[in-house]
Amino acid sequence: MTLLDNRARTGAVARINPVAKLAASALIALPLILTIDWVSASVALALECVLFLFAGLGWREFWLRTWPVWIAAPLTALTIALYGQASGHIYVEWLVLRISDGSLALALATFFRVLAVALPSVVLFVTVDPTDLADGLAQIVRLPARFVLGALAGLRMVGLFLDDWRAIELARRARGVADRGRIRRFVGMAFALLVLSIRRGSKLATAMEARGFGAPVRRTWARASTFGGREWALVAIGAAVSAIAVTASVAAGTWNFILGPS
Structure with missing residues (x-):
């Protein structure tokens, strides 16, 4: 575990x-997906x-954790501004490119919408341990x-796949077969990793079966996953954020229910 991960787990949300x-x-x-307006998202x-x-x-x-979101949001807004549904005054029109009042308003709403949906997901799940998530999904969500255990085992293998990719690359370089032909080298390494992944997956499945993971009995858990006051408080905060955003949008007259009649 890196230093950044250790620091991330010291916050109140981490527990x-x-x-x-x-x-x-x-x-x-949920409410931000159902509407496209800048007031609720902002x-x-x-x-x-x-x-x-x-x-x-x-x-x-x-x-470091959220930079992809900050890049995706303006790029998505730019696409909407250039090719979104035109309405009102048209500023630029060239072939399929059309910039208007409507497309600019839609682009602004999309920009805030992407940030408002993606940022809390990234920030909240920075502190999530895969084993804790698996325990919660199995014990609380049922x-x-x-x-759940199969997905957890697969997720745990991602780090090994990265290590395998580096090992295959170094081995090919040591044999002198990685100096030219980048596309052919990539295809060869990908096939080798696929074969290695299938073998490891088979061994993992056999080992889990031998330890009784597939037994048709009620499973016991080493760690109990609880859902108490702190958890309900976080859920209530999420519901309050949604309610306040929707109320502000309706009050401002900008609510735009995308599933409604056009």
């Missing part, structure tokens, strides 16, 4: 059950920025244990 984080993220995202984003202070993330780690 909350991952199922509550998942529920809070869903509650915040209000939700402002409230989220206050909550980010309690996540236990330093500014450096915050930017998902099938075989599915």
